[in-house]
Amino acid sequence: MNFNSNYEELFYQSLRIRMIEEKIAEIYPTDKIQSPVHLSIGQEAVAVGVCHHLKKTDLIYSSYRSHAYFLAKGGDLKAMLAELFGKYDGSGKGKAGSMHLADKSIGMMGSSAIVASTISHGVGSAFASKLLKKEQVVVTTFGDGATEEGSYHESLNLASVFSLPVIFICENNGLAIHSNESQRHAYTIHQHAASYNIKTTYIKEGYDFELIADAMYNIIQDVRENKRPHFVEIKTYRYREHVGIADDHNVPYRSQNEYETWKKMDPLILDQKMVTAFKSEISREIDAAVEFAELSPYPPASELLNDVY
Amino acid sequence: MNFNSNYEELFYQSLRIRMIEEKIAEIYPTDKIQSPVHLSIGQEAVAVGVCHHLKKTDLIYSSYRSHAYFLAKGGDLKAMLAELFGKYDGSGKGKAGSMHLADKSIGMMGSSAIVASTISHGVGSAFASKLLKKEQVVVTTFGDGATEEGSYHESLNLASVFSLPVIFICENNGLAIHSNESQRHAYTIHQHAASYNIKTTYIKEGYDFELIADAMYNIIQDVRENKRPHFVEIKTYRYREHVGIADDHNVPYRSQNEYETWKKMDPLILDQKMVTAFKSEISREIDAAVEFAELSPYPPASELLNDVY
Amino acid sequence: MVSIYSKPVTIKSLSYRNALLQSMSNALSQHSHVIIMGQGVDDHKGTFGSTLGLAEKYGKMRVFDIPLSEEGNTGMAVGAALNGVYPIQTHIRTDFSLLAMSQIVNMAAKYKYMYGGHFNVPMLIRLIIGRSWGQGAQHSQSLQSLFAHIPGLQVIMPSNAYSIMSSYDYAVNHYKGPVISFEHRILYDIEFNENVVYDADPFNSKKVREGSDVTIVATSIMVIEALRAADYVQKTLNLNCEIIDLHSVSHMDKKLILDSVKKTGKLFVADTSWQAYGVAAEISRLICEEDPSILKAAVVSIGMQPAPCPTTQSLEKLFYPSIYDFISKLTFLITGKTHIPDENKISEGYKKFKGPF
Amino acid sequence: MVSIYSKPVTIKSLSYRNALLQSMSNALSQHSHVIIMGQGVDDHKGTFGSTLGLAEKYGKMRVFDIPLSEEGNTGMAVGAALNGVYPIQTHIRTDFSLLAMSQIVNMAAKYKYMYGGHFNVPMLIRLIIGRSWGQGAQHSQSLQSLFAHIPGLQVIMPSNAYSIMSSYDYAVNHYKGPVISFEHRILYDIEFNENVVYDADPFNSKKVREGSDVTIVATSIMVIEALRAADYVQKTLNLNCEIIDLHSVSHMDKKLILDSVKKTGKLFVADTSWQAYGVAAEISRLICEEDPSILKAAVVSIGMQPAPCPTTQSLEKLFYPSIYDFISKLTFLITGKTHIPDENKISEGYKKFKGPF
């Protein structure tokens, strides 16, 4: 694709992710995807902005909510959908499913359904990068809820003590399942993170892919050159329910108002001209990928006990 | 005992603890105490100052380095020494040993050899105190090393989110075994703790039992009345090796100079008049307790499988 | 320990979920020192319905959501228990309890013994085993063997609604130590119609079917599978299975098992986890150390395949033993002959779990 | 798997500690991507001597002390392994690994399978089992069964210096997955004089003594106890014990064990942990599921008593099986007669451990 501007490119990528997830939501009731799905609809700009200036050789770790990162880091859509369908051509041969997307070839190193479990992996890979002089930066992404886990504290301390080229991305959608951040946090995430002697950036415009990408440009450069961690908190908003596909704003754990406010700032809603420009092309790509996933075979029984050690 | 001043009383208690631990060091080579001992020599003022204004019904949790707390909270010396000797009259019937001193009757609720494991217990007991309206404060003490553990972070957050009457005492001797704080901490303990929206006090004069007791007086009152946590970091210095009885200043992991500096501020060394005044009385008490411990029987074989559930 | 049956009850139909909800509600209403703490216990899903509405009724000091910090939360529960509270802690997946292992194993399990018997840590930890709909490797584990290896823990796997009622009542009202209970997610939707009887010792293993041809020892949802298989082989082949609902995997009723195997000479073990170092292993030890000659055939055991759980349905269905596997292996054990189960004659099982959670 | 002996070596005398130090040093010198991380690995005690001087030699980027954060550290090791480093992680007591269970069980063990075989997590976790001198409940656990239950982990218990040499060499140079190795603290001080041979598969179980009267399967330091007991009953009563050093508790050599028990008809299991859901259980399952009739007598097993470890020496000595227990139970199993061991005829064991650590 040729784009006329950075904005266009980032828009395209964000829209593509949204349309892919909307397609997943459309397919879900057919039971073809038998795997819990955690959609990033509303949060796409974060993944797109974070990954834009990363190199293919840079690494990224994510959580169960990882479709957006998989795609933004350059993951193959066909392999992703096949994976969700539980098929052999999936990125994890069907063994992974939606919660465990990964692809070594693009530096997407893992996504885990144990909250906060990949934060320390980012630290470790950054250690390896430094020791082996790889000039790689490593990104590890997680939600606001993940910051409550002990290993989060441990990881921030380790990264700072050893001065490692790791970028922590806290994607703060204000919710852990149905629980609000204020109920769970005595601290303010980026302020608390700063107490580990880590440089910190707070971005409250989580819908603004350009702003995020620009901020990341400088951060990535600093981390790569100076081999030291950086912490980024990005405020964002989850449009759908925690797991599954529904809009659950009917449940009073959060407010419809907040939702409307976020939507009013969402370029993917605001800029319908761009949407129209890209929509059909993206649809075609998605349809082809869905067909690929449908046609891909299930893994053979022989795979059951393969790769255990 | 009658004391002419607060100073005298606190001095007496600190001296008593030191003399008891020196006696333990004296006995240790005989192998009568077959249990790893972690001495508080040099750190006594912390325990004495912290416990002085606690009520018997207030609770305290500690680590494997807990002789001083056990005694300062009012624990029975005979029961403690018998415990170290592995005897049936010990506070834990000999099953506990030096690392697990506890006595429910004085609110000494446990001491654990898993670093940081009792921090959350303090939080939980404070929760119970609040729920059951006990008007108790709960103290949990731990070292600087313990702050590196994930559950430390979790505990601070929990205490603050639920606004619980718990006092965190971080006894910072600058060392975790042979490792210096600066190697291990990207953060400054009390500053980091403050980021949890917890009131924080930093006391660098860990030898000054009066200053500590006075600070604790206010803290205890605030925590009891307002049912909210407080965090206290107290700088102190460990005179002996981490575990065992030797002076290991010959090993270059720390400096002899630092040791000399701390000794120059230590009232138990400076105020020889007081030492002379109390020494023989304390010695008598200790000798009687040692005799008690010696004479106490070992637990019978029937105890082996008792109290497992 | 031998089961002494008593107090027959005649509740007609009760789902596992409602038994849980009722147990939780009973505990809270009977004792002001009982609390429920866990992620989502107070939300509109209420831990898959098992704590629904309780926060509203008993207040948010007693039924509360808790930050994501399993080790700290468990330590908090231990500390609360040491100061007069009875904490009921929930983990919506068993897998998350691995983050709390040190508190459970190093602290809760040892608190009484380690300090010479002066302290008790009465508490209940509810762990939900996930299965189906692509739960995958990290939301499907069934880690009872890890806990059952540790002295000081009472580890139970209630297989039906009545077992929940009696076990949780006993845990809260009588037992003084930490109880780890494994609840199978698939059981939640099942209604239990039979009149099951309360037991004098609700943590004990129970014989749930008399028979003479084989002894089936089963845990959790595998008890239901065992009943279906037994039903089938009875109707179809006139074979009589004796079934023991193991229930407590840490304190199994050795005599009950040994007496049964002595009678039948054959043992079939159906557990929810991997077999290595699992329930079949421990029961094998029990028999081998008592008298291996009571076994007239090799033991057969079923459980998870020795791999992490794959997400795709095509492999997941091979990962867990099906009722066909169960019946064919069982039949072969009893008769020495191959039998191909007739699908139409297998009694209805539980509904297929439809995701996502 | 059958052991194929090869590459005989003739090193004369080597302590367990020196074997460890040499293995660590070899790994560091052979590969620039090997690191050692753990509390105190770079201090003047050097993990009980097993890492002494290595930080000075290989630099503190490669041999380094690490903050007290087991879960985070293990995750860091996993992440490093995923990016080209071979991490060797140490825990000075096994008990501390309970804080890292989620990383080990939920992540390291599953990394390869869960993502479809595309990733490997080669790493070695060294866990030291404490014993004696009042280690107490939290510094004495031997948690191999917990790990061995989990598919994806290779769990070994090297019983001697040569086993360390070959296993760690194999782990670092050939094996692609996570290895959990249990090193018994008491073994550190022992010198091994025999010419032991390297094995083609260093993770495999090994027959270390031929005999016909009984099969002893032992782990870690219990192998030494088994050799002493076998020696005694041979000299004193002319009884011949076959001894299998189990070594890998997760991937035991089933054929080796079954063949031996078929020959001797009798099985004695000596492990370092509690017996419930432990090594004796798993070996019992193996036999029961294969052919229980090969057992001509009830299996005997020894291990820790079913309680947390008491600190006082008076109970601690009852908590662990003594060599007298071992010999008398062994003799009774073989002969059916009571025998009171003659202390003077028991070969010298290891030195008593003198604390504090």
Ligand SMILES: Cc1ncc(C[n+]2csc(CCOP(=O)(O)OP(=O)(O)O)c2C)c(N)n1
């Ligand atoms: C260790 C662990 N505890 C609990 C859960 C259950 N759980 C899954 S997602 C989630 C909320 C996490 O919130 P956050 O980190 O903010 O991520 P988000 O889902 O908002 O992207 C919880 C509690 C889990 N998967 N892992």
Ligand SMILES: Cc1ncc(C[n+]2csc(CCOP(=O)(O)OP(=O)(O)O)c2C)c(N)n1
């Ligand atoms: C979870 C855990 N990890 C490691 C150890 C080994 N260890 C015992 S004491 C100690 C140092 C703790 O330092 P600190 O908390 O500062 O307490 P101090 O000994 O200085 O009083 C370590 C690492 C342990 N006991 N528990």
Ligand SMILES: [Mg+2]
């Ligand atoms: Mg969130």
Ligand SMILES: [Mg+2]
């Ligand atoms: Mg310290």
